[in-house]
Amino acid sequence: MKFGGTSVGDAGAIGRTVDILARYHAEGHEVAVVVSAMSGVTDQLHAIAAEAESSVEEPPIAAFIQALRAKHLKTLEAAAPGQAEEVGAVINERLVNLEHILTAVHALHELTQRSKDYIVSYGERLSALILSAAIRERGIPSTALDGCEAGILTTSKHGDALVLPQSDPRIHSRVVPLLMDGMPVITGYMGCTPEGIVTTLGRSGSDYSAAIVGRAIDADEIWIWTDVDGVMTSDPKIIADVRVLPYVSYREAMELSYFGAKVLHPKTIEPAMEKDTIVRVKNTFNPDSPGTVVRRQEQKEKRVVKAITHIARVALVNINGVQMIGRPGVAREIFTALGDAGINVMMISQASSQANISLIIEENDLPLALEVLSAPVKSGLVREVTSDRNVVAIAVIGAGMAGTPGISGRIFTALGQAGVNVMMISQGSSEVNVSFVVRQDESRKALQVLHDEFRLSEECKDE
Structure with missing residues (x-):
């Protein structure tokens, strides 16, 4: 405990x-x-x-x-x-x-x-x-x-x-x-x-x-006692009608913890996964609440999205240049330079034209990143590097999204109808997480719109 x-x-x-x-x-x-x-x-x-x-x-x-x-x-x-x-x-x-x-x-x-x-x-x-x-x-x-x-x-x-x-x-x-x-x-x-x-x-x-x-x-189990009732469907400081998730899978918990859900540290899940140990998240100030169970088994629900979470205090970096098209080793040079400087890249997106690479880093790392990336600009490898501090990364998470058609369509249609502009999109091959970037002043609206779109405040029975 x-x-x-x-x-x-x-x-x-x-x-x-x-x-x-x-x-x-x-x-x-x-x-x-x-x-x-x-x-x-x-x-x-x-x-x-x-x-x-x-x-x-x-x-x-x-x-x-x-x-x-x-x-x-x-x-x-x-x-x-x-x-x-x-x-x-x-x-x-x-x-x-x-x-x-x-x-x-x-x-x-x-x-x-x-x-x-x-x-x-x-x-x-x-x-x-x-x-x-x-x-x-x-x-x-x-x-x-x-x-x-x-x-x-x-x-x-x-x-x-x-x-x-x-x-x-x-x-x-x-x-x-x-x-x-x-x-x-x-x-x-x-x-x-x-x-x-x-x-x-x-x-x-x-x-x-x-x-x-x-x-x-x-x-037999690892219990994390905190000051909330468990893992929530979103940030309760932003969304009024959040709900405690009774179950999340290891994969879902890792995505949630990485993308700003502060209830669990991102590294917590891996040691538990190695021995299939159940992790419980419970509230010291409300100990009789059942909390959230984290386990390998993925809970099948009719509603495939489990939670909407976000990371604030990030920066968007855009690296552009036609010189990058078809040129081997460009991405390696960029990410090696950032890695050598100790800068963690949290999200990546590249246009199919290969003329643009967008990435998300912690806001505090932006000055150093721009300094590091000035070298490929001076060498002619890229044309320009631009940045934007006023952004928020949002993630839509749920194991049931994998193989389910139409989820991305629902996400971006809902955002479009609400007038929220999406600046960058990234999705991993696991399909457990669809991530995107919006302007900071539109982030609250984006979180609320998606929480409502997938009716996350309502209980959902298992299939």
């Missing part, structure tokens, strides 16, 4: 989380727990690390540490008063260490990716101590382990590391014995290289941690 930041955001939330854990422990289940940092803490750690590096004046490191100490000790004292002195001493020790590291970053005016990973991993290192203490307060044995102690070995790509296969036997040997009579609490989001250097798994990487631990200990 993985619990997100809002599930451990304060003493009240931790109390609800322990209620859930105690209930399943009493029923005889063996539960390994993976925990995120308290809500907001990771963002604060990123911010103070950046300020420590860049600030000419003395940055507010001491004040930050004091505020972090007060927040965690107050939560500890309310959630586990009997453990406050002993666990509080460990929290203080870790915060002193963090203060020293931040002070060194400021003194050197240098924040390496390695140092940043070490700093931002502290959110989970503190929350795991408190949750484990609160579990012990209920009379259930519990040990807090950081990702390294739990055996999670990763690549050395700081900020977005991948877990290595040799982690599984290490995790199994370290975590399973703790399940016999207790409930281990493992930090999400972090691991370490085989050399012992701390790494992080990318934002929202605690889901990925949970899936890795679940695979390694041969868990």
Whole structure:
């Protein structure tokens, strides 16, 4: 069971989380727990690390540490008063260490990716101590382990590391014995290289941690506890009448998580797929809600589209030139240059004339992408590169779309009748996802139109 930041955001939330854990422990289940940092803490750690590096004046490191100490000790004292002195001493020790590291970053005016990973991993290192203490307060044995102690070995790509296969036997040997009579609490989001250097798994990487631990200990199920009732048919902040999906397939969940559905991390599904492990998405604040079940089996419905999702803060890049027509190696040169610069290409579309390649990247990567792509312009390989920041990528997702004629027709007819202009279209061979790009100011209308077109707010019985 993985619990997100809002599930451990304060003493009240931790109390609800322990209620859930105690209930399943009493029923005889063996539960390994993976925990995120308290809500907001990771963002604060990123911010103070950046300020420590860049600030000419003395940055507010001491004040930050004091505020972090007060927040965690107050939560500890309310959630586990009997453990406050002993666990509080460990929290203080870790915060002193963090203060020293931040002070060194400021003194050197240098924040390496390695140092940043070490700093931002502290959110989970503190929350795991408190949750484990609160579990012990209920009379259930519990040990807090950081990702390294739990055996999670990763690549050395700081900020977005991948877990290595040799982690599984290490995790199994370290975590399973703790399940016999207790409930281990493992930090999400972090691991370490085989050399012992701390790494992080990318934002929202605690889901990925949970899936890795679940695979390694041969868990029957992996449960992701969050602050919503499950995977929705669309973004509830935009569409008023969204519905919780009772079932989604692995393929659908991967597409949804990649295309902006923040309930699951994109890397979560693959470890579960390897052992056909069921993943459940449930709400800590509404634990009796059935949530969403993610499994290999695809639920056959008369309505073939399951969800409409989107990614904001992206940029559209158009690469044009008649010189590209019939010339081998153009695409390779473009994508190699972008890849070497560390720029992830999220969507691709190429005209059959071969005179235009369009792609979607993260908005923050646009300045670097334009700089990188200036080289093929200067060499005459392409004529021009243009870009547009004011766009949103939208995806229509459903396993039932594969082999069903007319779905794309319905999508683009509905958008056309609503006056929404489509700037780019991309569809993979799996046919589970039809993706396209619209202007930012038309994105809400596009989402609502398609949610209505496929009647996603209505229950649909299985065939």
